[in-house]
Amino acid sequence: MASAPSTPKGTRDFNAADLAKRRYVVDLLRQAFELHGFGPLETPSFENLDTLMGKYGEEGDRLIFKILKSGNFLEAVAEGAAPKASQIADKALRYDLTVPFARYVAQNHGKLALPFKRYQIQPVWRADRPQKGRFREFYQCDADVVGSRSLYQEVELVDLYSYAFDRLDLPVEIRLNHRALLAALARRFGFGAALVDFTVAVDKLDKIGVEGVLKELREKGADESHVGALEDWLSVPRSTQESLQYLEHLVGDDPEGLQGLTEIRFVLDRVSRPDAVVLDLTLARGLNYYTGAIFEVRALGVALGSVGGGGRYDDLTSIFGVKGVSGIGISFGLDRIVLCLEELNAFPSTLQSAPQILALHPENAAAADALYAAVRAWRAAGISAEFYPDAAATKKQYAWAEQRGITWVVQRIEGDEVFIKNTLNGEVISCNKTDYEALNKLFN
RNA sequence: GUGGUUGUAGCUCAGUCGGUUAGAGCGCCGGAUUGUGGUUCCGGAGGUCGCGGGUUCGAGCCCCGUCUUCCACCCCA
Numbered sequence: 001m002a003s004a005p006s007t008p009k010g011t012r013d014f015n016a017a018d019l020a021k022r023r024y025v026v027d028l029l030r031q032a033f034e035l036h037g038f039g040p041l042e043t044p045s046f047e048n049l050d051t052l053m054g055k056y057g058e059e060g061d062r063l064i065f066k067i068l069k070s071g072n073f074l075e076a077v078a079e080g081a082a083p084k085a086s087q088i089a090d091k092a093l094r095y096d097l098t099v100p101f102a103r104y105v106a107q108n109h110g111k112l113a114l115p116f117k118r119y120q121i122q123p124v125w126r127a128d129r130p131q132k133g134r135f136r137e138f139y140q141c142d143a144d145v146v147g148s149r150s151l152y153q154e155v156e157l158v159d160l161y162s163y164a165f166d167r168l169d170l171p172v173e174i175r176l177n178h179r180a181l182l183a184a185l186a187r188r189f190g191f192g193a194a195l196v197d198f199t200v201a202v203d204k205l206d207k208i209g210v211e212g213v214l215k216e217l218r219e220k221g222a223d224e225s226h227v228g229a230l231e232d233w234l235s236v237p238r239s240t241q242e243s244l245q246y247l248e249h250l251v252g253d254d255p256e257g258l259q260g261l262t263e264i265r266f267v268l269d270r271v272s273r274p275d276a277v278v279l280d281l282t283l284a285r286g287l288n289y290y291t292g293a294i295f296e297v298r299a300l301g302v303a304l305g306s307v308g309g310g311g312r313y314d315d316l317t318s319i320f321g322v323k324g325v326s327g328i329g330i331s332f333g334l335d336r337i338v339l340c341l342e343e344l345n346a347f348p349s350t351l352q353s354a355p356q357i358l359a360l361h362p363e364n365a366a367a368a369d370a371l372y373a374a375v376r377a378w379r380a381a382g383i384s385a386e387f388y389p390d391a392a393a394t395k396k397q398y399a400w401a402e403q404r405g406i407t408w409v410v411q412r413i414e415g416d417e418v419f420i421k422n423t424l425n426g427e428v429i430s431c432n433k434t435d436y437e438a439l440n441k442l443f444n
Numbered sequence: 445g446u447g448g449u450u451g452u453a454g455c456u457c458a459g460u461c462g463g464u465u466a467g468a469g470c471g472c473c474g475g476a477u478u479g480u481g482g483u484u485c486c487g488g489a490g491g492u493c494g495c496g497g498g499u500u501c502g503a504g505c506c507c508c509g510u511c512u513u514c515c516a517c518c519c520c521a
Binding site: 006007008009057059060062063096124126128129130131132133134135138139140200285304305306307308309331332333334335336337360363393394395396397398399401402409411412421423426 | 445480481482494511512513514515516518519520521
């Protein structure tokens with residue numbers, strides 16, 4: 001073991017047990033998406049660099065994995081000069097699923113029946129520094145609809161969130177905000193020209209507290225005349241209803257603010273699970289293509305950042321030359337959802353990652369053949385069964401079963417009678433080898 | 445991208461001030477016992493101390509680089 005091999009930084013392998021959990025989540029999400037009228041789409045792992053660059057802000061651009069050109073690309077670089085990124089890379093791994101989707105819509109806009117709804121479950125890559133729950137390769141599960149400005153889309157996607165997390169048995173809080181409200185607040189507090197500075201600072205309220213936010217806002221040039229009002233806004237925790245009332249008098253006759261307020265009210269009045277939804281005026285979200293409602297989902301009882309996010313983007317396809325196609329979408333973070341469910345022990349105990357039953361290898365050759373035939377018959381009946389191939393020490397065979405997580409072990413066969421041991425409690429039962437009903441009963 | 449942290453047997457970890465042949469528990473392999481594993485006993489294998497340089501008479505230990513882990517920023521799922 002001079003040099004143990006490893007996966008690259010921020011990536012991992014998934015074994016059978018991992019995959020059983022991941023597939024459980026993915027299958028549930030896929031069902032939820034299709035139940036709500038979304039159809040599947042897959043796009044390539046990598047896109048042209050131009051497609052991705054400039055869509056995620058400066059910070060995002062830096063985290064895009066660029067793919068080195070093949071061939072002798074360095075010839076074009078002047079002697080002794082440092083090559084420019086565009087000279088050595090013209091493709092990049094996708095950074096999220098939304099921008100490739102916008103590219104797809106723009107590329108096919110004449111052929112798609114609008115409004116167009118699709119879901120997409122694929123990995124994305126970010127050249128980030130890994131931490132707990134942060135990887136450089138991770139899965140997003142997105143549902144988007146383009147070509148409809150209807151606020152019923154907002155309602156429907158919030159409902160999709162609550163439906164899916166309900167099915168997953170993961171308690172969450174769906175936080176809701178609106179870019180127009182943020183903009184109105186920023187104007188009210190003198191940050192009209194520095195919306196991003198304002199939202200970035202305010203978004204950290206949970207993390208650095210009122211003092212921290214005020215400090216950062218001062219550094220970004222907050223006018224002292226607004227600090228008192230800012231402090232009042234930030235230090236009082238408000239329910240959704242209280243936030244709405246507060247907004248009403250704060251926004252005044254700011255037309256954009258009033259518009260945002262009307263839209264948020266429309267959505268809040270119609271979501272199916274209002275108890276799981278909270279209006280959070282400090283929620284900002286970094287991706288700068290959002291223009292309307294924005295969402296973020298936090299798992300309750302787990303400190304792991306957000307497990308999902310999304311929002312409305314009015315202008316994304318216009319970057320690709322197709323104007324007037326408003327879109328809205330949400331994303332589920334598969335990897336974090338799995339981590340949360342693990343931490344909360346919320347996976348169903350019936351998840352299957354190993355054969356249901358293992359037949360120990362009998363010492364007697366005739367019995368071995370008989371038992372092997374039984375295993376074959378079980379497989380034909382849809383029972384995942386395994387036959388230990390060698391007449392190894394009993395101890396070794398049991399250890400193998402345990403390591404693979406196999407609960408039921410066939411000790412021996414006598415005529416048509418098999419003796420099955422539950423390795424968890426040592427109980428032995430016997431049953432007829434063709435009594436599939438009894439066998440299947442064991443596994444549930 | 446910034447600052448820090450981690451790496452010793454399959455696993456969890458000791459290893460003093462730089463000093464001889466690198467340690468434990470569990471696991472693994474073999475044998476005996478146990479009348480179909482899990483008990484007990486005996487024996488055994490397995491490590492160029494993440495990798496590459498350097499300092500030193502001598503490096504697991506000190507220095508530099510690199511990879512990896514985790515953490516705080518930044519940002520985000």
